[in-house]
Each structure stands twice: as C-alpha cells, then as structure tokens.
Amino acid sequence: MFLRFFCLLSLISLGFRGQAQQLSPGLAADTTRLRHHILTLVSTPQPRNYLHPASLQQAADYIRQAMRTAGARTSEQTYEVQGKPYQNLIGSFGPEAGPRLIIGAHYDVCGEQPGADDNGSGVAALLELARLLGQQPNLPYRIDVVAYTLEEPPFFRTRQMGSYVHAQALHAAGVPVRGMIALEMLGYYDDQKGSQRYPFGPLKLLFGSRGNYVTVAQKFGNGRFGRQFARRYRAAAALPVKRFKAPAWLPGIDFSDHLNYWQFGYSAVLLTDTAFYRNQHYHETTDTLNRLDMRRLGLAVDAVLATVLRL
Numbered sequence: 001m002f003l004r005f006f007c008l009l010s011l012i013s014l015g016f017r018g019q020a021q022q023l024s025p026g027l028a029a030d031t032t033r034l035r036h037h038i039l040t041l042v043s044t045p046q047p048r049n050y051l052h053p054a055s056l057q058q059a060a061d062y063i064r065q066a067m068r069t070a071g072a073r074t075s076e077q078t079y080e081v082q083g084k085p086y087q088n089l090i091g092s093f094g095p096e097a098g099p100r101l102i103i104g105a106h107y108d109v110c111g112e113q114p115g116a117d118d119n120g121s122g123v124a125a126l127l128e129l130a131r132l133l134g135q136q137p138n139l140p141y142r143i144d145v146v147a148y149t150l151e152e153p154p155f156f157r158t159r160q161m162g163s164y165v166h167a168q169a170l171h172a173a174g175v176p177v178r179g180m181i182a183l184e185m186l187g188y189y190d191d192q193k194g195s196q197r198y199p200f201g202p203l204k205l206l207f208g209s210r211g212n213y214v215t216v217a218q219k220f221g222n223g224r225f226g227r228q229f230a231r232r233y234r235a236a237a238a239l240p241v242k243r244f245k246a247p248a249w250l251p252g253i254d255f256s257d258h259l260n261y262w263q264f265g266y267s268a269v270l271l272t273d274t275a276f277y278r279n280q281h282y283h284e285t286t287d288t289l290n291r292l293d294m295r296r297l298g299l300a301v302d303a304v305l306a307t308v309l310r311l
Helices: 002-013 031-042 053-069 116-133 162-173 203-207 224-236 258-263 294-310
Strands: 073-081 084-093 100-106 142-148 177-184 214-219 241-246 268-272
Touching: 031 053, 031 116, 031 294, 053 073, 053 084, 053 116, 053 142, 073 162, 084 116, 084 162, 100 116, 100 162, 100 294, 116 142, 116 177, 116 294, 142 162, 162 177, 162 258, 177 224, 177 258, 177 294, 214 224, 224 241, 224 268, 224 294, 258 268
Parallel strands: 100 142, 100 177, 177 268, 214 241
Antiparallel strands: 073 084, 084 142, 214 268
C-alpha cells in the first residue's frame, strides 16, 4: 500500500517550472506596491485579529479602497459572530453575468503577531492582481477578488470563516463558479538545503529540500479547473512551481480558505509557499516584512495573472 501510494504521488504530483510566458512591462507586478500593501497591513495599532476589531476594520477599509482604486466594482459581505460584525471585501471585474472565478486571501492574523507572510503576502498579491485586472478592458468572464476575515483560530474549520460564508452564499444563490484560487502565504523563500519540510517524509525525494518554489496544492478528484490551473500556472511561472495533489486528509492540503469551496462542490486550489513546512516564523511575532522576498512574490503574482487571462 505504501509503495502504491508513493508511486501515485510520483506520477500525479511531481512538477517543476515550465517555459515562462512573459507579460508586458505594464502588466507585471510592482514590488514596491506589494511591499507597501504588506507594510500597511502589519502597521495597524494592534494585530488585525478578532480580538482587536478596530485594527481588523482598519485593514478592511484599506483593502476596500485599494480595490476601488484598481477599478473594481466593490461590495461587502457583512455577518455577525459573537455579537460583532465582520466583513468580507469583494472586488469584481469583467461581465456581471455568467460563471465567475474566485481569487481569495484572508486578511486576519492568528494571535498577537504581525502576519507579514500569513497572510499579508496573500492579501498584497490579491490587491496587486486587482490592479492588474483593472487594466484589462475586455475580460471574457467575471473574476471576483475576495478578502476574507476570520480564517484563523478559533474560527478555522467553522462556519464563521469568511470563506465559508462566501462559498455558502454562492451555492445558495446558484452562482456558477469556474473555480477558486486561495492565495495563502506567498512571500517566504529559502535556497538553503534542508529549508523545506513535508507532511510525508518521502516527499522530499520528489520535491527536494530547498524552499525556493511555489506550490499548487489540491485534492484528488478536484475537477477540470484544478488540473487546468495547475498546468497553466506552471507553464506561465518564472520561478519554480511544484504541483501537489493528494488525498484531502493529508495534513496541510486543506489548511486555508479553499477547503470551504470544496465543501460546496467547487473546484479549488491552494497557491502557497507551503506555510509552516518552510517558514519557521509562522504564527510568531517574527513573521515580519524584512523576511520576505518581494521579487519572488511578484513573480508568483505575474504567473497568476498570466494564467487567469488564458483560462
């Protein structure tokens, strides 16, 4: 059984960088803007979590304004938890009607820490994608960029997660969804041997021990969108990309907002630097901006844009 499972992962999961498809200079991610977004998010008076609603609201206000500046049609999805209001922020591009693609990232943090990588980097990527999408006059389908609240404990895996609220609303309204991309920790890279760990030891033989790549993770049976996105993202990227497909029960495979879209039958993928399997500052006060690589974060964003424009 072990050998069969290992061989299956070898055949399905292994993937490296393809031939990068270059964007024109005007369509490339701006690393100065990425840095500014993260700096703003980590500079709230108190950490942006449910214990500090004023700081969480300050982050939400910034995200909303950035979406509007990008040219998005903005809306809020407000819901109540423990007697307090919380918001998902939504920016829409392309036609109003028809199937839509969801690209999401959570903006709250876990505990009393700045959360530069978790998930300032994901939100910065989301906002830079919004700016670039706003420069596309004739998108063939609708793309919603969504900033979620309450992804972190104690709400993780509960119906209070912002992504659960969003996915449930789409399902209840019968909205056709092409797929969902979760942007979760995309800024931390390490070229040293031994910097990358795995939930399943032998995976190191497949993927190597250097934490210098982006992962597209999804579960078995994730549908056509998942396969298409992973293949095209790898082809578009100018940094190493490794595709990982495994059973949903494997630790780490569902550790972000995409899990809630799976619950409603939507195809969803996780795009990540692998979080705590690489970044030892995960959920620590040392998760700071100076540890992140803006150049490679920008390359990760460029590949998302190139991919969604070609789907």
